[in-house]
Amino acid sequence: MTGKTIDKATEPVMGKTLAGADGDLSADAVAEYLRSNPDFFVDKVDLLAEMSVPDRWSGDGVVDMQRFLAERRLGEIDDLRDCAQEVIETSRSNMSVQTRTHAAIMALLAAADVEQLLRVIDAELPLLLDVDVVMVGLEPPEKPGDAEALWGSPDIHRLYKGAVDALLGEEKSICLLKNIEDDGTIFGAGAGLVSSAALARVRPGRGVPDGLIALGSRSDTFHANQGTELFTFFARVVESCLHRLAETAG
Numbered sequence: 251m252t253g254k255t256i257d258k259a260t261e262p263v264m265g266k267t268l269a270g271a272d273g274d275l276s277a278d279a280v281a282e283y284l285r286s287n288p289d290f291f292v293d294k295v296d297l298l299a300e301m302s303v304p305d306r307w308s309g310d311g312v313v314d315m316q317r318f319l320a321e322r323r324l325g326e327i328d329d330l331r332d333c334a335q336e337v338i339e340t341s342r343s344n345m346s347v348q349t350r351t352h353a354a355i356m357a358l359l360a361a362a363d364v365e366q367l368l369r370v371i372d373a374e375l376p377l378l379l380d381v382d383v384v385m386v387g388l389e390p391p392e393k394p395g396d397a398e399a400l401w402g403s404p405d406i407h408r409l410y411k412g413a414v415d416a417l418l419g420e421e422k423s424i425c426l427l428k429n430i431e432d433d434g435t436i437f438g439a440g441a442g443l444v445s446s447a448a449l450a451r452v453r454p455g456r457g458v459p460d461g462l463i464a465l466g467s468r469s470d471t472f473h474a475n476q477g478t479e480l481f482t483f484f485a486r487v488v489e490s491c492l493h494r495l496a497e498t499a500g
Contacts, residue, residue, distance in 0.1 A: 351480045354378040355487050364495045368405035371488070383440035383466035386452070386488070389413055389459045396457040397496045407438045414451055414460045423451040424482055428473040436464050446472040450485030456493040463488045 284290055291297065357374050361367035368386070375384040387407035391397050400406050413435065418425050426448050432441040436449070444466030452461035463485050465472070 348480060350379050351484055355484060358487055358491050361491060361495065363498070364399040364403065367491055367495050368400075368403055372405050379465060381465045381467045381471065382443045383437050383464075385437050385440065385464045385466070386461060386492070387413070387436065387464065388452075388461040391457065391459045393457075397459065400458065400492065400496050407436075409435070409462065414462050417462065418449060418451055424478045424485070425449045426472045426474050426476055426478065426481075428470055430466075432466075436462070437466050440466065443468050446470050448472045448481055450481060450488075452485065452489045452492060455489075456497040458492050458496050461489075461492070 354375050357370050357378060358367065361370050371384055371386055376382060385407050386405075387409040388397070388400060389409045389411050391401055401408075417436065426446075428446050430436075430444060430447045432444055432447070434441045436447065437444050446467050446469065448465040450463045452458070452463055454460050465481075
């Protein structure tokens with residue numbers, strides 16, 4: 251600062267005025283105010299970034315403002331670096347999930363019949379998707395003989411009538427659960443392995459009743475803040491394969 255005067259010198263600052271006897275604001279008045287209020291910059295840290303400071307201040311009891319600003323900038327750089335690293339790690343994780351999902355879909359599409367499809371779901375999908383349990387559950391068919399190849403398979407988990415709406419809600423098709431305590435309704439004998447789960451509706455069609463595709467993990471793999479686009483697409487592929495192969499078997 252110089253000794254130049256500043257307009258509006260009589261405006262209050264921090265509850266006090268800095269005006270001199272002649273109504274002008276002087277450098278000495280500012281300096282005296284700061285000495286009387288040593289904590290002035292505590293709540294106004296951003297103001298320091300706008301100050302012009304000497305190349306170096308030294309001496310007992312004197313703050314090296316250049317060093318303070320430099321350290322602050324370094325802190326901001328570290329924050330940006332951490333943020334960038336988090337974005338990179340998230341992108342890598344998303345790419346891994348996408349690759350696994352594509353591999354699982356290719357395995358489903360390669361199934362030639364219902365028996366092979368269910369074997370892929372039960373034995374191959376947990377490895378491909380890096381989960382502990384994958385289960386397809388179906389409610390009872392509307393008519394005797396519908397989806398007989400599916401309903402009669404030991405690899406199909408039998409749900410009670412209305413279970414899908416009860417578990418997902420009537421208007422929902424996807425549900426991600428970070429913490430789940432399954433009594434066997436969803437995962438059957440594999441319920442004890444599951445701590446988090448992803449559930450998706452399998453819509454009825456071609457004799458296939460309402461159903462559910464469920465992924466279960468013993469860790470907190472799934473949670474409500476995750477995107478569901480890939481899982482939705484995966485569920486629609488499972489649904490399509492079930493409809494197509496059940497109709498062929500019938």
